[in-house]
Amino acid sequence: MAGSDKNDSKDMIARTVVRNITDLARLAGVSPGTVSRALAGKTLVNARTREKIEALAREHGFRPNQMASGLRRQKTGVIGVVIPLGHDTRQQISDSFFMTLLGHLADELTLHGYDLMLRRVVPDEDADWLDRFIGSGMIDGVIVIGQSDQFERIEDVAEGYRAMVVWGNHQEGQRHCVVGTDNRLGGRLAAERLIAAGATRLAFLGDTGPIEFAARFAGAQDVAARMGLAPVLPLVTHLSPDRASEEIAGHFERHGRGIDGIFAATDTLAALCLTELRACGLRVPEDVRIIGFDDLPVARHTVPPLTTVRQDIAAGAHSLVDLLLRRLAGEQTESLVMPPELVTRQTA
Amino acid sequence: MAGSDKNDSKDMIARTVVRNITDLARLAGVSPGTVSRALAGKTLVNARTREKIEALAREHGFRPNQMASGLRRQKTGVIGVVIPLGHDTRQQISDSFFMTLLGHLADELTLHGYDLMLRRVVPDEDADWLDRFIGSGMIDGVIVIGQSDQFERIEDVAEGYRAMVVWGNHQEGQRHCVVGTDNRLGGRLAAERLIAAGATRLAFLGDTGPIEFAARFAGAQDVAARMGLAPVLPLVTHLSPDRASEEIAGHFERHGRGIDGIFAATDTLAALCLTELRACGLRVPEDVRIIGFDDLPVARHTVPPLTTVRQDIAAGAHSLVDLLLRRLAGEQTESLVMPPELVTRQTA
DNA sequence: AGGAATCTTGCAATCGTTTGCAATCGACTC
DNA sequence: GAGTCGATTGCAAACGATTGCAAGATTCCT
The missing domain is CATH 3.40.50.2300 (Response regulator)
Structure with a gap:
């Protein structure tokens, strides 16, 4: 008997759908405003009332609708x-x-x-x-x-x-x-390192359109000019691996041996470039030096491991x-x- | 004078802030409901009215508030x-x-x-x-x-x-x-390939807890059992590159030459593993065969390029x-x- | 011209929550 | 015992857009 009573009341509760704060208020025997305050954890509500409301909310898995809340409070979270x-x-x-x-x-x-x-x-x-x-x-x-x-x-x-x-x-x-990141400075660091490693004919691999990349390119250009080298040759590519591979191959065909130092706009591009150079039978870093940008995880695991400019x-x-x-x-x-x-x- | 008038009216318009559909309705001389319908592109509004409203909306850069709309329509997009x-x-x-x-x-x-x-x-x-x-x-x-x-x-x-x-x-x-993906089948494919490539002592690299990985592992186990090989050895690692590297090194130390075929739960892990194997002086695939899972872009650019199980x-x-x-x-x-x-x- | 049919539009309720204001209830003070 | 002071709570008006219903405006037909 007692058990049956308990079950009934459980069913009752389960059957009562709580769609909004008003439903819950009805169950708790208080006004919607109070429920709102209780659930928001304001100090204005009596401790016992708050507990009762919180218990009911938990029981019915009720959560205040964020859209409505957002609308009223004029912020969405x-x-x-x-x-x-x-x-x-x-x-x-x-x-x-x-x-x-x-x-x-x-x-x-x-x-x-x-x-x-x-x-x-x-x-x-x-x-x-x-x-x-x-x-x-x-x-x-x-x-x-x-x-x-x-x-x-x-x-x-x-x-x-x-x-x-x-x-x-x-x-x-x-x-x-x-x-x-200070992209221009990054470009300078890259170019300086390439030159220190023995490169004299530099190229920049990647799209020079986006402003970040343009700055990296400009930084490399700064150094080339300062050191009295030929201007850095831009080798334009897309970023997507599939297209970039072909484009890189194309660039190598055209400018072949005229390049001995490559600054790639991105580690991803640098990695592709390494694969492509290997295919051409060029040795890195003996024949060509290469340096990337970003220091993504991949940079650690290319062969040989990639020198790069790190962004945090x-x-x-x-x-x-x-x-x-x-x-x-x-x-x-x-x-x-x-x-x-x-x-x-x-x-x- | 005319110019000044024009400026004034422009200023007026610019000064009139349009926060909601009601403001816009006032400007257009219609009711909020009509504005709503016009902006929603319903057919119920007169073409001329709609154009006027759309023009005003554009002019003031007005967009209906999605929170309010969502609340009323009970869907958020x-x-x-x-x-x-x-x-x-x-x-x-x-x-x-x-x-x-x-x-x-x-x-x-x-x-x-x-x-x-x-x-x-x-x-x-x-x-x-x-x-x-x-x-x-x-x-x-x-x-x-x-x-x-x-x-x-x-x-x-x-x-x-x-x-x-x-x-x-x-x-x-x-x-x-x-x-x-059918992970279990993927595991079978991987194990079969490892065996076909000459491996006899298989290991699974990665956490076998997550259900997807468990299924891959089980698939490999199926094949090992069917072929009468020793059970696949689980080499548990975390997924994050930093921790995984060490863990892999640890596994190699312990199980050293006891393994000649590795099925990695992930291409990322496989790539790490390649690096680690290289560090140990083991040749791939001559000494150890290895196969990944996912076919991420990285798989194409490891050295040597990674055999793997592709998920689309x-x-x-x-x-x-x-x-x-x-x-x-x-x-x-x-x-x-x-x-x-x-x-x-x-x-x- | 009168009436029906079709277009357009306005009205007002509604979605669910928050919150300023005022009311109620005790408790406490003098 | 009347008055005061807090602590709680209820009331109702927002927030901004949507939509069923009905009224008003046009158009069309005979």
């Missing part, structure tokens, strides 16, 4: 992360560097109680990409990963919108808050989030340019 | 993607495989007009991870990437929640809808999204088990 893709649409999002950065961002944001909304956009097809994201009302702030060729648009938006931080290159007097991705992610949260809190923040670090392994 | 991390917290999210899958998911979802909300959870610290995400009201459906050690919990949730699809391993009679990540992502959307539309869907494919390169 979500940070947008957007990756603008250049012409080279498909690949960048699977690019190892961006993905690693994204992973760290997810960790950092979670740590601070924020969710992450990821959006991949193709600015060429959607000029409005950034405003659309911000204006959606779904996010409290936005982190832009990579400026691509959208520097100007980002500047425009920064004018009227504070809750934005960008990963990328810093330019004298720019308005938007950026976190990134984890620190970058940390700073991006930190600066964004400060901005959300109303603070003014400066851009942060991090120093690159040469990691000498065996390819240069 | 957001799909949650959640990655449960095992004990091995930090690394998995930067694991190349997951990240690649994530990239493809982002592409597929965008294609269908959905946004992607990414969440990384540590089930050990938060038993409630899945319900919490689903119950948040922020997402219309959820894609779980990897079952980790959470098979049971996922099963429980699947009982009462339809809008979920999982990437992982399929088990006879399971309730939740899963997309994944892009197809997987496509199917995950396809099945989820069907479920959102109310359809019943079956799990999808994709066949793995042996890619023979030079390590076995």
